[in-house]
Amino acid sequence: MVRSITSLLIVAFSAATPTNAFVSPTMQQSPTRIPSSITHRNYGPLPSKDANMSEEERDAAMEKALKAMTAFSNKYVQNTNTYYCEDQSVPAVVIKGLAEHKVTLGTPLCPCRFYEDKEKEAKDGYWNCPCVPMRERHECHCMLFLTEDNDFAGTEQNISIDDVKKNCGF
Numbered sequence: 001m002v003r004s005i006t007s008l009l010i011v012a013f014s015a016a017t018p019t020n021a022f023v024s025p026t027m028q029q030s031p032t033r034i035p036s037s038i039t040h041r042n043y044g045p046l047p048s049k050d051a052n053m054s055e056e057e058r059d060a061a062m063e064k065a066l067k068a069m070t071a072f073s074n075k076y077v078q079n080t081n082t083y084y085c086e087d088q089s090v091p092a093v094v095i096k097g098l099a100e101h102k103v104t105l106g107t108p109l110c111p112c113r114f115y116e117d118k119e120k121e122a123k124d125g126y127w128n129c130p131c132v133p134m135r136e137r138h139e140c141h142c143m144l145f146l147t148e149d150n151d152f153a154g155t156e157q158n159i160s161i162d163d164v165k166k167n168c169g170f
Helices: 005-015 055-080 089-105 118-124 132-137 161-168
Strands: none
Touching: 055 089, 055 161, 089 118, 089 161
8 A cells, every 4th residue: 555645644634624614515505514623612713812913923923933843843853763754844834833823822732633622622731742642652643753664754853944934835
């Protein structure tokens, strides 16, 4: 069986997305369910740590969080003797997602999972990076930290902030 990074990511992201979040062409007349990750108990948008920030403040906070999450990831890769994916866009997108959650939730909640209630999950801490499965078994659902025996592991244990920005369109 030939595995590709693209097919693995499609599986990972489709697993993180509720099945009723998308409307098929045959069901276009029915309303789309808005995932609770966007609304909180259907009462409106989730409270966000960046809700009262101006665009400039949010951009500055994202820049700071992106640098912090890149530095954290580089240090964690070295400390755990893991590697980044050979396709550098994978760690770049995950690091960007961690940074976004750091700004909006105050903690780097795993960006590769679907949550009914992101704030509750962030407070619980189980899926905050590094998540419990990574800390206990070196299993990273996001493919950010890969063991050397992983088919997608590259040889890099460092990614620059410029590479993160370039590979995720920041």
